[in-house]
Amino acid sequence: MQLRTQNLTKNFGDKCAVDHVSLTFERGVYGLLGPNGAGKTTLMRMLVDVLPPSSGKVTLDGITIGELGAKYRDILGYMPQEIGYYRDFTAKRFLQYLSALKGLDPRYANRRIDELLDLVGLADVKNKRLGQFSGGMIRRIGIAQALLNDPKILILDEPTAGLDPNERIRFRNILSELSEDRIVILSTHIVSDVQSIAGQVILLKEGKVINYDTTENLRRLVDGKVWLANVSHRELNELKQRFPIGNVLQKDDHFEIRIVSDSKPLPDATPADPSLEDVFVYVFGGEEE
Amino acid sequence: MEKNSNEDEHIEKLFKSVDIPQITEKQIESVVKVAADYLPLGRKHMSLWDMAILELRTTSIFFWAACAALMAIAVLFISSAESSFSAAGIFIVVAPAPLLFSLLEIMTTRTPNVIELEKVCKYNVNQLYVLKIMIGTVLNIVVLALISVFSLHTLNSPLQMFLMGSTIMLTIGFLALLIATTLGQSLPVMGILAGWTIAASMLFDNGPKLAMALLSIRFTPLLITLLVSTMLFVLTLHSFSHKLTSLSLGGT
Numbered sequence: 001m002q003l004r005t006q007n008l009t010k011n012f013g014d015k016c017a018v019d020h021v022s023l024t025f026e027r028g029v030y031g032l033l034g035p036n037g038a039g040k041t042t043l044m045r046m047l048v049d050v051l052p053p054s055s056g057k058v059t060l061d062g063i064t065i066g067e068l069g070a071k072y073r074d075i076l077g078y079m080p081q082e083i084g085y086y087r088d089f090t091a092k093r094f095l096q097y098l099s100a101l102k103g104l105d106p107r108y109a110n111r112r113i114d115e116l117l118d119l120v121g122l123a124d125v126k127n128k129r130l131g132q133f134s135g136g137m138i139r140r141i142g143i144a145q146a147l148l149n150d151p152k153i154l155i156l157d158e159p160t161a162g163l164d165p166n167e168r169i170r171f172r173n174i175l176s177e178l179s180e181d182r183i184v185i186l187s188t189h190i191v192s193d194v195q196s197i198a199g200q201v202i203l204l205k206e207g208k209v210i211n212y213d214t215t216e217n218l219r220r221l222v223d224g225k226v227w228l229a230n231v232s233h234r235e236l237n238e239l240k241q242r243f244p245i246g247n248v249l250q251k252d253d254h255f256e257i258r259i260v261s262d263s264k265p266l267p268d269a270t271p272a273d274p275s276l277e278d279v280f281v282y283v284f285g286g287e288e289e
Numbered sequence: 290m291e292k293n294s295n296e297d298e299h300i301e302k303l304f305k306s307v308d309i310p311q312i313t314e315k316q317i318e319s320v321v322k323v324a325a326d327y328l329p330l331g332r333k334h335m336s337l338w339d340m341a342i343l344e345l346r347t348t349s350i351f352f353w354a355a356c357a358a359l360m361a362i363a364v365l366f367i368s369s370a371e372s373s374f375s376a377a378g379i380f381i382v383v384a385p386a387p388l389l390f391s392l393l394e395i396m397t398t399r400t401p402n403v404i405e406l407e408k409v410c411k412y413n414v415n416q417l418y419v420l421k422i423m424i425g426t427v428l429n430i431v432v433l434a435l436i437s438v439f440s441l442h443t444l445n446s447p448l449q450m451f452l453m454g455s456t457i458m459l460t461i462g463f464l465a466l467l468i469a470t471t472l473g474q475s476l477p478v479m480g481i482l483a484g485w486t487i488a489a490s491m492l493f494d495n496g497p498k499l500a501m502a503l504l505s506i507r508f509t510p511l512l513i514t515l516l517v518s519t520m521l522f523v524l525t526l527h528s529f530s531h532k533l534t535s536l537s538l539g540g541t
Contacts, residue, residue: 050408070411078409084402088349100343101410101417145406 002026003047003153003183007056010042010207017042019207020056029179031198031215032187033276035284039207040187041081044157047185048078060153074103077151081158083142087131091122091141094130095148102149109148116144119174121167136162143171147178154178156186160193172197195276203283210283219274226278227259227269239265244281340412344421352394356387360432367440376443377450377504378493380436382486384454385461387432389482391425392465396475418530422466426522429458452511453504459518461485466525 003025010018018039032040045051047058049065049072058065065072085094092113099109117123120140125133130141139162146154159175160168168190175184176197188194194201194215201218203211211218226246231239236255239245243265246258258272259265260282363383370376395418407414433454437447444450461481468477493500506514 045405048409050405070413073409073411076409078406080402080405082402082405084400084404084406086347086349086398086403089347093346097343097346098406098410100339101407101412101414103411 001152001183002061004059005043005047005056006059008043008046008053008058009055010039010046010051011054016207018046018053021207021209022056023202023209023212025183025185027179027181027183028199029175029184029186029197031194031201032185032204033191033194033201033280034187034204037206038204040204041157042207043204044078044155044185044187045080048076048155049073074149075152077146077149077154079142079146079156079159081161083138085130085138085141087129089130090127091117091130091133092126094141095145098145099148104149112148112150113144116147119147120144121170136164136167139163140167143174152182154182154184156184158188159186160188160190168193191275191277191280201276203279205284215276218279219276222260222274222278222282224271225260225262225282226272226274227261227265228256228272229259229266229269230254230256231266244285246278246281340417340420341424344417344424347398347421348424349394349398352390355390356428356432359383359386359390360435363436364439367436367443370443373443373445374497374500374504375493376440377445378489378500380433380440380444380450380454381457381493381503382489383436384433385429385458385465385485386482387429388422388425388458388462389465389478391422391428392462392469393475393478393482394425395421396469396478415530419526422526422529426458426462430455433458449508449511452508452515453506456511456515456518459515459522463518463521463525466522466529470525470529 005021005023008018008021009016021039021043032043034040042051046053047065049058060068060072086097089097095113095116096106096109099106099113104112114123117126120143122137122140122144125137130138133141139159143156143159146156154175156175160171163171172193175186178184179197179199186194186198199214201211201213201215202209203218211221229239230251232254236245236248236257239257239259243259243261246260247256248258249256258278258281259269260278363379366379367376370379399418404414407417433451437444437451437454441447465478465481468481469475492503
């Protein structure tokens with residue numbers, strides 16, 4: 001199975017949100033990383049066919065997803081950034097409703113819904129109305145609905161936002177298991193999520209793909225460029241003007257900081273092992289994640 | 290022949306020499322269940338009836354409560370009306386309300402986020418929206434029929450009143466859909482509901498001649514008006530369903 005985008009472009013008036021993006025997805029987990037406004041959500045909406053591209057196309061095994069229509073949606077699972085729901089529905093009824101819209105057999109659907117509610121830790125509140133759910137619980141419902149039809153292509157927009165650390169770990173593990181025989185594409189602001197589960201990472205900036213590689217290869221981009229240093233508050237402010245700064249950790253009377261720089265930024269700076277977060281800082285500079 | 294029987298004996302001996310374990314039904318069932326997980330999912334063809342049931346499920350309790358309250362109040366007011374003219378006035382005022390409630394409900398509960406989720410499902414959601422409005426229309430007709438039945442002794446020519454009510458419902462529904470399709474907001478639809486209530490009340494209060502003329506429209510012209518309003522309503526319903534599903538999603 002091969003999902004491809006060819007010169008995919010989306011314009012909103014004068015603004016180009018996605019600019020001639022050509023990517024190929026095969027089995028595995030793909031992480032979309034980029035600052036706010038990079039075009040991640042727009043790209044995902046075009047991949048799931050809810051937003052028509054201004055130009056270019058998305059194909060599955062050579063056939064455009066528009067032509068495939070219901071056949072494509074049959075194997076698609078999608079979790080949008082903002083989960084829409086009916087406030088009066090209970091969790092179970094909402095999933096039953098979406099199962100019916102997905103054309104699932106009710107007997108299969110009921111079994112699957114119980115499994116998924118258990119998986120996302122909502123089995124105890126399955127008869128509670130969604131209007132009473134917290135943001136994190138709604139996201140878990142969003143994850144469950146995306147998995148209802150056992151999709152072969154799973155597209156998740158910010159799936160871990162609002163989940164507590166335990167839930168995030170559990171969700172990451174679920175995704176890793178699922179990726180064995182399907183295409184999983186996820187966008188997230190949490191770089192560590194991508195680092196732990198995505199085999200391939202796509203870096204997006206202003207609608208363009210600026211890098212697309214394995215996490216390992218991307219880390220090599222900043223090999224020998226990540227430095228640890230202990231600085232005072234005044235030095236920190238000065239360094240912020242000169243270098244992209246990663247983690248800042250406050251110690252007793254100083255700050256321990258990670259600097260990404262081609263050359264040694266301070267005489268007493270020591271080299272550190274690069275992480276994907278360092279790549280993000282290096283590529284996107286001080287831009288907001 | 291002899292060779293074959295020797296072979297059979299040999300196979301029999303082999304079977305006897307091998308210890309074949311007994312497998313319980315439960316074990317077979319669990320293996321089949323695991324295998325079933327690897328088979329394509331069971332799919333179900335959704336009939337119009339299934340879709341209608343689905344749509345009824347998405348309807349909020351407030352909608353049902355509003356319709357029930359409207360019907361009860363209308364029957365109460367019509368029954369205690371001083372004249373058949375006043376009774377007809379009340380009937381005309383409430384005529385398009387359930388359909389407009391239904392339209393308001395669909396526009397306020399089906400947010401772009403809900404539509405985004407529904408659009409990635411297998412079925413064409415345009416059909417669902419058409420069906421939802423159709424349910425509202427049928428419900429409105431039922432409400433009008435029930436009010437007519439409960440107010441038989443107060444209303445003059447209930448059948449004609451029922452046709453008049455249906456024509457008004459479809460005409461106001463057509464206008465509401467047209468505005469909803471053009472502006473894509475629920476507030477103007479609320480305005481239409483409020484505007485119609487005020488205008489119809491004023492007509493029966495201050496312009497009895499015009500109101501009388503309206504009530505005295507004969508059966509055939511009424512039927513023709515009903516047909517025309519039905520056609521207009523169906524056409525705008527079609528474009529409304531497409532407008533609602535053509536998401537104006539932004540985001541990056």
